[in-house]
Amino acid sequence: MAGTADDPREEKEERTTLVETVDEEELYGPSEELLENVSSALAAGDVALVESLIEPLHPADVADLIEHLEPEQLQLFLDITRHALEPETISHLDETLREEVVEQMAPAELARVVTELDSDDAVDLLEDLDDETQRQVLENLPAEERGFIEQGLTYPEDSAGRLMQRELVAVPASWDVGQTIDHLRGSADLPDDFYDLFVVDAAGKPVGSVPLSRVLRSKRGTGLNRIMDEELRLVPADTDQEAVAYLFRQYALMSAPVVDAAGRLIGVITVDDVVRVIDEEAEEDLLNIVGVGDTDFHAPVHVTAFQRVRWLVVTLVNTLIAAFVISRFEDTIGHYPALAVLMPITAAMGGNAGVQVITVTVRALATRDITPNSNVGRIVMKELAVGFMNALVFAAILGTLGGFWFGNLALGFVLGAAMIFNMVWAGFAGTTIPIVMEKLGFDPATGAGPFLTTTTDCLGFFAFLGLATLFLT
Amino acid sequence: MAGTADDPREEKEERTTLVETVDEEELYGPSEELLENVSSALAAGDVALVESLIEPLHPADVADLIEHLEPEQLQLFLDITRHALEPETISHLDETLREEVVEQMAPAELARVVTELDSDDAVDLLEDLDDETQRQVLENLPAEERGFIEQGLTYPEDSAGRLMQRELVAVPASWDVGQTIDHLRGSADLPDDFYDLFVVDAAGKPVGSVPLSRVLRSKRGTGLNRIMDEELRLVPADTDQEAVAYLFRQYALMSAPVVDAAGRLIGVITVDDVVRVIDEEAEEDLLNIVGVGDTDFHAPVHVTAFQRVRWLVVTLVNTLIAAFVISRFEDTIGHYPALAVLMPITAAMGGNAGVQVITVTVRALATRDITPNSNVGRIVMKELAVGFMNALVFAAILGTLGGFWFGNLALGFVLGAAMIFNMVWAGFAGTTIPIVMEKLGFDPATGAGPFLTTTTDCLGFFAFLGLATLFLT
Numbered sequence: 001m002a003g004t005a006d007d008p009r010e011e012k013e014e015r016t017t018l019v020e021t022v023d024e025e026e027l028y029g030p031s032e033e034l035l036e037n038v039s040s041a042l043a044a045g046d047v048a049l050v051e052s053l054i055e056p057l058h059p060a061d062v063a064d065l066i067e068h069l070e071p072e073q074l075q076l077f078l079d080i081t082r083h084a085l086e087p088e089t090i091s092h093l094d095e096t097l098r099e100e101v102v103e104q105m106a107p108a109e110l111a112r113v114v115t116e117l118d119s120d121d122a123v124d125l126l127e128d129l130d131d132e133t134q135r136q137v138l139e140n141l142p143a144e145e146r147g148f149i150e151q152g153l154t155y156p157e158d159s160a161g162r163l164m165q166r167e168l169v170a171v172p173a174s175w176d177v178g179q180t181i182d183h184l185r186g187s188a189d190l191p192d193d194f195y196d197l198f199v200v201d202a203a204g205k206p207v208g209s210v211p212l213s214r215v216l217r218s219k220r221g222t223g224l225n226r227i228m229d230e231e232l233r234l235v236p237a238d239t240d241q242e243a244v245a246y247l248f249r250q251y252a253l254m255s256a257p258v259v260d261a262a263g264r265l266i267g268v269i270t271v272d273d274v275v276r277v278i279d280e281e282a283e284e285d286l287l288n289i290v291g292v293g294d295t296d297f298h299a300p301v302h303v304t305a306f307q308r309v310r311w312l313v314v315t316l317v318n319t320l321i322a323a324f325v326i327s328r329f330e331d332t333i334g335h336y337p338a339l340a341v342l343m344p345i346t347a348a349m350g351g352n353a354g355v356q357v358i359t360v361t362v363r364a365l366a367t368r369d370i371t372p373n374s375n376v377g378r379i380v381m382k383e384l385a386v387g388f389m390n391a392l393v394f395a396a397i398l399g400t401l402g403g404f405w406f407g408n409l410a411l412g413f414v415l416g417a418a419m420i421f422n423m424v425w426a427g428f429a430g431t432t433i434p435i436v437m438e439k440l441g442f443d444p445a446t447g448a449g450p451f452l453t454t455t456t457d458c459l460g461f462f463a464f465l466g467l468a469t470l471f472l473t
Numbered sequence: 474m475a476g477t478a479d480d481p482r483e484e485k486e487e488r489t490t491l492v493e494t495v496d497e498e499e500l501y502g503p504s505e506e507l508l509e510n511v512s513s514a515l516a517a518g519d520v521a522l523v524e525s526l527i528e529p530l531h532p533a534d535v536a537d538l539i540e541h542l543e544p545e546q547l548q549l550f551l552d553i554t555r556h557a558l559e560p561e562t563i564s565h566l567d568e569t570l571r572e573e574v575v576e577q578m579a580p581a582e583l584a585r586v587v588t589e590l591d592s593d594d595a596v597d598l599l600e601d602l603d604d605e606t607q608r609q610v611l612e613n614l615p616a617e618e619r620g621f622i623e624q625g626l627t628y629p630e631d632s633a634g635r636l637m638q639r640e641l642v643a644v645p646a647s648w649d650v651g652q653t654i655d656h657l658r659g660s661a662d663l664p665d666d667f668y669d670l671f672v673v674d675a676a677g678k679p680v681g682s683v684p685l686s687r688v689l690r691s692k693r694g695t696g697l698n699r700i701m702d703e704e705l706r707l708v709p710a711d712t713d714q715e716a717v718a719y720l721f722r723q724y725a726l727m728s729a730p731v732v733d734a735a736g737r738l739i740g741v742i743t744v745d746d747v748v749r750v751i752d753e754e755a756e757e758d759l760l761n762i763v764g765v766g767d768t769d770f771h772a773p774v775h776v777t778a779f780q781r782v783r784w785l786v787v788t789l790v791n792t793l794i795a796a797f798v799i800s801r802f803e804d805t806i807g808h809y810p811a812l813a814v815l816m817p818i819t820a821a822m823g824g825n826a827g828v829q830v831i832t833v834t835v836r837a838l839a840t841r842d843i844t845p846n847s848n849v850g851r852i853v854m855k856e857l858a859v860g861f862m863n864a865l866v867f868a869a870i871l872g873t874l875g876g877f878w879f880g881n882l883a884l885g886f887v888l889g890a891a892m893i894f895n896m897v898w899a900g901f902a903g904t905t906i907p908i909v910m911e912k913l914g915f916d917p918a919t920g921a922g923p924f925l926t927t928t929t930d931c932l933g934f935f936a937f938l939g940l941a942t943l944f945l946t
Contacts, residue, residue, distance in 0.1 A: 032844065060723045064841070068848055094842075184689045193684045195668055195727065211666045212685040216657045249752065250533045252745035254668065254727070271744050272725035278748060279722065282755030283836055289759070290832045290922075301855055305862040308829050312863060315825040316871065319818040326814045333810040340813035341800045344930070345792040347817070352788040352923065356781055359763045363756055368537070369567075371505065375541055382774055389778040390785060398789065449763075450825065457817070 035068055042073045047080050054081065063092035078104065087113040091121040096299050099128055107133060111140030114149070118191075119166040120273060123152035160244050161237035163277065164258040164267030167191035170198045171224065173207055178220030195254045195270070199228050204264040206232055206257045234259050237266060241277045246368070248274040285366055288445035289359055311450050318454035322347070325458050329465035332473055338406045339468050342415055345402075347460035349394060350422030351453040357383050357430025358452050362445045365438050380431045387427025391420040410471055418464035422456055429455050508541055515546045520553050527554065536565035539574075551577065560589040564598055569772050572601055580606060584613030587622070591664075592639040593746060596625035600635075633717050634710035636750065637731040637740030640664035643671045644697065646680055651693030668727045668743070672701050677737040679705055679730045707732050710739065714750045719841070721747040758839055761918035762832055784923050791927035795820070798931050802938040805946055811879045812941050815888055818871060820933035823895030824926040826863065830856050830903025831925050835918045838911050853904045860900025864893040883944055891937035895929055902928050 034053065041049040054062050062085070069077055078101060090101055090113060102110065102125065110129075114122045114137060126134055126149060138146050148166045155161025169190060171180055180197065184190065197215065199208040208228030218227050233247055235258045247256060248271055258267040290311075299307070326333075326343070333339050361379070364370040370379055395416035403412020429452055434444035507526065514522040527535050535558070542550055551574060563574055563586060575583065575598065583602075587595045587610060599607055599622060611619050621639045628634025642663060644653055653670065657663065670688065672681040681701030691700050706720055708731045720729060721744055731740040763784075772780070799806070799816070806812050834852070837843040843852055868889035876885020902925055907917035 058724055060725075064723075067842065068844070070848075070851065181689055184686075185692060187690075190690065191686075193727075194686045212689060213657075213664075213667045216654055216685060216688060217663065219658060249748055250537075251531055252533075252748075254666075254744070271727070271748070275722055275725075275744070275748060275751060279751055279755060279840075282752060282759070286755070286759040286762070286832060286836065290762070290828045301858045301862065304855070305859045308826070308859065308863060309866070311829070312822065312825060312867060315821055316867060319821045320874070322817055322821070323814050326817070327811075330810045330814060333813045334807065337803045337807040337810075337813075338800075340806045340810075340816070341796050341803060343813070344795055344799070344817065344820070344934075348788055348792045348795070348926075348930070349785065353781070353785060355763045355922075356784070359759060363759065367752075369540065371541070375543070378543065382777070385774045386778045386781065389774065390781060393782070394785060394789060401793070449828075453821075457821070461817075 035065065038065060038077075039069070039073060042069075042076050042080075050077070050080055051084065059086045059088035060092045062086070062089045067094060067097060074100075083109075087116040088121075091117055091125055095128070098125070102129065107136035108140050110137045115141060115145060119145070119148045119152060119267075120163060122149050123162060127153060127157070155237055158241045159237065160235045160239040160241065160258050160269060161267070163241055163244060163273050164235075164237070164269045165191070165273075166267050168198060168257075168265070168268040169194055170200045170204075170206075170265055173199045173201065173223075173225045173228070175224050176220065177215055177218045177222045177224065177227075180215060180224060181220070194268075196268075197224075198257050198265055198268070199224050200265055205262075206234065206259065206265045208232065209255075209257065211254070232257060234263070235269065236261070242281055244269060245274055245277045245281055249278065281366070285362055285445045288443065289355075289362060289449045314450045314454070318450060318457060321454065322457040322461055325461045326465065329469060332465060332469045336468070336472060338408075338411065339465060342402050342406075342411070343461060343464055345398060345415065346418045346422050346464045347457045349398075349419055350426045350456035350460045353387060353390065353423045354426030354430045354452045354456045355449050357387070357427055358434060358448045361431050361434045362448055365434060365444050370435065376431075376435055379435075380428065383427035383431045384424060385427075387424045388420070391423035394423070395419040408472075411468070414467040414471055415464065418460065418467055421463045422460045425459055426452075426456055508538065511538060511550075512542070512546060515542075515549050515553075523550070523553055524557065532559045532561035533565045535559070535562045540567060540570060547573075556582075560586040561594075564590055564594040568601065571598070575602065580609035581613050583610045588614060588618060592618070592621045592625060592740075593636055595622055596635055600626060600630070628710055631714045632710065633708045633712040633714065633731050633742060634740070636714055636717060636746050637708075637710070637742045638664070638746075639740050641671060641730075641738070641741040642667055643673045643677075643679075643738055646672045646674065646696075646698045646701070648697050649693065650688055650691045650695045650697065650700075653688060653697060654693070667741075669741075670697075671730050671738055671741070672697055673738055679707065679732065679738045681705065682728075682730065684727070705730060707736070708742065709734070715754055717742060718747055718750045718754055722751065754839070758835055758918045761916065762828075762835060762922045787923045787927070791923060791930060794927065795930040795934055798934045799938065802942060805938060805942045809941070809945060811881075811884065812938060815875050815879075815884070816934060816937055818875075818888065819891045819895050819937045820930045822867060822871075822892055823899045823929035823933045826860060826896045827899030827903045827925045827929045828922050830860070830900055831907060831921045834904050834907045835921055838907060838917050843908065849904075849908055852908075853901065856900035856904045857897060858900075860897045861893070864896035867896070868892040881945075884941070887940040887944055888937065891933065891940055894936045895933040898932055899925075899929055 038050060038053050041053060054065065057065070066074065066077065066089075074097075082101075082104065085101075090098060093101060105113070110125075110133075114125060117125065122145075126137060129137065138150065141149070152162060152166075167190075169184070171183065175183075195212055197210045197212065198206050199210065201207050208225070208230050209232060210224055210228045214227050233251065233253065233256055235244060235247065235256050237258050237260055244256070247253065248269075253271065255268050255270045257265050258269060260266045329339075361370065361383075364379075370376070398419060399412040399416025401412075402415040403409040433452060434448055437446075437448075438444040511523060511526050514526060527538065530538070539547065539550065539562075547570075555574075555577065558574075563571060566574060578586070583598075583606075587598060590598065595618075599610060602610065611623065614622070625635060625637075625639075640663075642657070644656065648656075668685055670683045670685065671679050672683065674680050681698070681703050682705060683697055683701045687700050706724065706726065706729055708717060708720065708729050710731050710733055717729070720726065721742075726744065728741050728743045730738050731742060733739045802812075834843065834856075837852075843849070871892060872885040872889025874885075875888040876882040906925060907921055910917040910919075910921075
């Protein structure tokens, strides 16, 4: 026992080193070096080394590691580690890879994985399975869990019912802090970690919530009804996840109670699930604006190619309309090929300015800085003014340049006038298109970019070539 | 006392109604109706009504309300409510408006506001002030808080040191659960709400964390060192907020300890602050890709116009280069004006496909689905394949259409060939441009869209007009 006195100091020194070596690269999940080590261990067929390399990792990091493996190594990795993979690792995988892994597992094995997951992750995993496999997995589950999950699957995708987990702590309002602590210490069947207690009435309806820090700071005799927050923000189970994300962000919530149609507490949504949703929603806006739509980074080539086709078709129609507009002026261009040289300028400046406006507007709608019924007029006026100011500046520059280039000031004037027209239009269309789409109940981000550039292309060509025909021929 | 038996039932009925009327519109902050009521109360000069309307609102909702007021009503609203505005309301305001409100307040009044805020929000508020006002406000603060804030201001913007709050609960490893609970019950000077306790050694270095739910579930005699998590993810104070966001998302953290250069615990970052960062980072990517840059929805017209100029200048240079490319083929176009009609098609299809690819790549870099050293080859090959597949399909369609339109199949062939070339280029440039920028230490999102379309425009025009000159004249 002579060594014990030294142990704590040794431990401390170790920790000091740990802190000093933490740099940003290490904050970010699995390192490049680890990836290479796993790769070469796989190539060498060294099963024990692979296992010892991934053993200390967080499930989220193992999932990242799997996502970075080359396809041919992936299968080898799964063959080696399948039985050792933690359930959380599987639920952290991106959709395409998760399906690949899950397809290789027997229903009984899948049932074991599902049992160990929180109910929200379990529903996520099961919803992707074909009906037959889903049925077989469900049959292998304990009755209570099976009921939870079957009910979870009945809620619409992207709803609060899918986000929530059933594991929660609900206590009667008549209890005091002491009873609550004794209950928590005595129960084995509690969620792993939780942040709020929910207080329910006899009918199972939530009447308040108590942050754990408040339970810990109050004396044992304090009644829960004296320390609970009564201003609950109840989330009906069919609420869209976008609304849930708004709620958490707006009020900085850690968790929110989910209620059924009768107002009974049936689950809880925690902030970590919402973080994922917020990320998804912002990314969705981005991808929709440029017309990529729902995308999965790990999808195979033909799937990705097909996902992109939709908005390329829109672009195709767009360019055909633009080509048609230009073809009306074929004679003018034949006489005056300088028009073909300058023609893309008007379209490009309008398109670029318009995509800027539409992006800002879509985000302002998403964050509810704009609501379709309130301050629309002010927003549109502002963007018209911004468009006009920049149009004047760029029209002056490009008009002058264009005029001198071809030694024809009238040509420069036509170019400048067409640009002013198109950039002001961009300010108008960039604000009104998404606001009108939101008002009509569509997602304002969907294809906003390609849709807007159709208008700025056609109007840009039309204004420039039309004015040129009027004033130059 | 005859009524008491009925009271609980009455209360229940009230709650049932509450639950039934919650719809998605109500989940979303202040309603249109409330806005109109406040507006008309302001117009009527009814101070008492304005106050009673905002009194029950959450500070975040009051901030939203202020952001939706017309400029002329805003001043009136502030005159009425300035002294009644909660500090949290001010810190929830968007930057431009917050500056406007803060400018109207006396230093002593500001000091009162700052004292009531958590230290991270207080630093946020103070960093925008001019040096003189900042100094005056700091002088009006209690010494300890002043020290915290002065130190907070020394950390770089967007770093962990700015995100963290100083208010935290740290306890020695030698304590047991009972001592901890007694300490929490006895201390007045604790954060409002907290989710984890931090265990520190004698030097003030963190050695573990304990989720509150674990404290509540353990018996009084349990030593903290037996229930604490020793796998701490320590965040150095100068860590970039993007890395912090990654950490929280990856490991579903509720809070993380921030340490100084010596490894001592100096603050804690909680998930609600990170939610804001995640939102900001995703939005930043979006705005950067379309070339809007840092934007503020409430900025005045001339500021917004100026913010947009930078990428419009890039577009200007882009279109001038494209115009120059076209001008090399002026003679060909003069002989064959159909080329001017079809010419925008190649550029537009390549540009659109390229922006899709670049957006997906930028997001994959942000979420670390791609790291510049690992799987780059695979990603580039995939996008080349996707580009080639879609190029074949669209080249066939548009080549045929173009050929028949102008009764010249060679023209259709030239159009198709140029499109294939440009869309494959889009797949290559859309992946490599952001990856190379990331590798060189730049933000891969910045101006990625305008930069890419410069290349697809020029190459699209060049390929189409060049092939046409070779094969058609």
